Amino acid sequence: MHGLFTTERRKTLNPAILDRLAAIVGPAHLATSPEERACYAYDGTGQEFSPAAVVFPGSTEEVSDIMRLASEHRLPVVPRGAGTGMSGGALAVAGGLVIAMSRLNRIIEIDPMNQLAVVEPGVITADLQGEVARHGLFYPPDPASSKFCTVGGNVAECAGGPSAVKYGVTRDYVLGLTAVLASGEVIHTGVRTTKGVVGYDLTRLLTGSEGTLAIIIQITLRLVPKPPARATLSLPCATIEAATTLVARILQRHTPAMLEYLDATAIDIVRPLLPQALPEETRALLLLELDGSAQGVTAQAASLRDLLAGQPGVLDLRLAASPAEAEQLWAARRALSPAAFNLRPHKQSEDVVVPKSRIPELVGFTEELARRHRLPIFTFGHAGDGNIHVNIMLDRDHPQEREEAQAAKAALFAEVLRLGGTLSGEHGVGITKRSFIALEIDPPTLALMQAVKRAFDPLGILNPGKIFPPAAPGDPENH
Numbered sequence: 001m002h003g004l005f006t007t008e009r010r011k012t013l014n015p016a017i018l019d020r021l022a023a024i025v026g027p028a029h030l031a032t033s034p035e036e037r038a039c040y041a042y043d044g045t046g047q048e049f050s051p052a053a054v055v056f057p058g059s060t061e062e063v064s065d066i067m068r069l070a071s072e073h074r075l076p077v078v079p080r081g082a083g084t085g086m087s088g089g090a091l092a093v094a095g096g097l098v099i100a101m102s103r104l105n106r107i108i109e110i111d112p113m114n115q116l117a118v119v120e121p122g123v124i125t126a127d128l129q130g131e132v133a134r135h136g137l138f139y140p141p142d143p144a145s146s147k148f149c150t151v152g153g154n155v156a157e158c159a160g161g162p163s164a165v166k167y168g169v170t171r172d173y174v175l176g177l178t179a180v181l182a183s184g185e186v187i188h189t190g191v192r193t194t195k196g197v198v199g200y201d202l203t204r205l206l207t208g209s210e211g212t213l214a215i216i217i218q219i220t221l222r223l224v225p226k227p228p229a230r231a232t233l234s235l236p237c238a239t240i241e242a243a244t245t246l247v248a249r250i251l252q253r254h255t256p257a258m259l260e261y262l263d264a265t266a267i268d269i270v271r272p273l274l275p276q277a278l279p280e281e282t283r284a285l286l287l288l289e290l291d292g293s294a295q296g297v298t299a300q301a302a303s304l305r306d307l308l309a310g311q312p313g314v315l316d317l318r319l320a321a322s323p324a325e326a327e328q329l330w331a332a333r334r335a336l337s338p339a340a341f342n343l344r345p346h347k348q349s350e351d352v353v354v355p356k357s358r359i360p361e362l363v364g365f366t367e368e369l370a371r372r373h374r375l376p377i378f379t380f381g382h383a384g385d386g387n388i389h390v391n392i393m394l395d396r397d398h399p400q401e402r403e404e405a406q407a408a409k410a411a412l413f414a415e416v417l418r419l420g421g422t423l424s425g426e427h428g429v430g431i432t433k434r435s436f437i438a439l440e441i442d443p444p445t446l447a448l449m450q451a452v453k454r455a456f457d458p459l460g461i462l463n464p465g466k467i468f469p470p471a472a473p474g475d476p477e478n479h
């Protein structure tokens with residue numbers, strides 16, 4: 001925005017600015033060497049854009065002072081959690097400063113009586129889940145990256161995971177935020193109570209804003225009681241159609257805590273990690289988790305058995321024999337994304353959503369897409385909420401494959417919108433979908449969103465080059 005890409009990108013900072021940054025955070029918390037900057041130049045997309053410097057603030061005041069300095073010098077600023085984002089949100093595409101949240105990583109409060117937690121943005125999601133579990137509480141949002149991504153990154157992307165089918169996504173747990181605006185001012189949004197309707201809901205606006213509106217520095221999260229019992233079931237199916245059709249049947253009668261599916265290629269990728277061999281005819285796999293009271297889980301499992309007995313294409317229904325076996329199944333599912341690089345060195349990972357009833361059509365379409373573009377394309381994902389991960393595998397050094405992959409992505413997005421879906425359920429727009437956002441969002445709505453961006457960040461310094469369509473030819477995209 002605002003011509004950042006028409007001027008030379010900010011690859012270096014003048015010594016006076018560096019001195020002032022060092023004075024704000026302390027010299028030990030400013031990184032300027034090429035080696036250090038390289039560690040903050042990438043994210044889950046595999047693309048790289050080096051910032052001119054990386055700062056590691058240790059307090060709200062420091063973040064505020066950094067933003068005042070950035071405003072004074074029109075410096076691009078990119079907030080960064082763990083850099084696991086899949087849409088390029090944490091990439092310093094315009095150079096400038098990366099603000100790393102790794103020192104702001106305290107769990108400030110866990111309040112069992114009011115079922116809430118207050119945390120800094122750099123807390124690792126799984127660490128928070130482990131900590132609240134010690135109080136008998138549960139923080140459900142469970143991106144597959146939970147062992148290394150941050151709560152701040154989750155809020156900025158509105159991350160979700162397998163448990164969304166029953167428990168919803170990050171936004172359903174964010175009660176309130178403290179954030180620093182581009183100007184350096186500190187704002188407080190939301191409440192510490194279950195209800196609260198005073199003023200506009202800025203908490204929801206900031207949740208999923210991909211670091212473009214404000215820097216989140218404190219998060220108040222709603223927690224729920226930890227379900228005492230869980231059971232994991234695996235359901236090998238003879239065809240992908242049988243598996244995806246079963247999803248709708250299951251959801252008519254049950255609300256599993258997770259309901260995931262893997263297609264035949266996805267199964268091949270993780271087969272060595274599965275606890276038991278699958279029947280030879282398996283072409284799709286459903287994984288379910290049930291949770292609740294011990295009695296309730298047993299009753300649900302029995303009822304599922306009745307529902308699924310004799311359904312066409314069901315090869316088996318297996319109940320994991322132990323928590324260790326269940327964990328092995330879910331670990332295999334979580335390993336799928338990284339393990340896919342066995343197929344090709346690069347991956348375009350799309351996380352489209354369609355109405356649940358249209359999943360079979362979408363999956364059929366991706367199979368056709370793979371044939372048409374002669375690329376390995378496999379799908380897996382959160383069948384329970386229609387959020388399907390479509391993975392287009394390619395070699396980016398191969399020009400023809402790059403072209404085919406771009407064409408496949410465009411065709412996929414057109415089909416998803418035709419089916420009544422949305423382009424992203426979890427990963428956000430970032431740079432990888434900014435050329436496509438106008439396909440989904442109509443011009444007046446997009447213009448309003450850009451006006452909101454200007455209201456928060458009039459100079460356009462906060463995470464520039466993200467979400468909105470490229471302003472100039474040559475702006476960074478998904479390469």
Ligand SMILES: Cc1cc2nc3c(=O)[nH]c(=O)nc-3n(C[C@H](O)[C@H](O)[C@H](O)COP(=O)(O)OP(=O)(O)OC[C@H]3O[C@@H](n4cnc5c(N)ncnc54)[C@H](O)[C@@H]3O)c2cc1C
Binds near residue numbers: 081145338
């Ligand atoms: C193997 C793997 C599996 C994944 N599985 C899932 C999944 O199941 N579900 C899912 O939703 N995602 C998934 N992701 C994507 C990614 O983990 C999530 O988007 C996660 O929320 C990013 O968190 P992060 O801390 O890495 O943020 P980063 O990648 O560092 O940043 C992501 C965005 O958040 C912004 N940001 C970060 N911190 C702040 C802050 N404090 N204030 C303002 N903006 C901020 C950044 O500017 C950027 O735009 C996966 C990624 C990988 C690599």
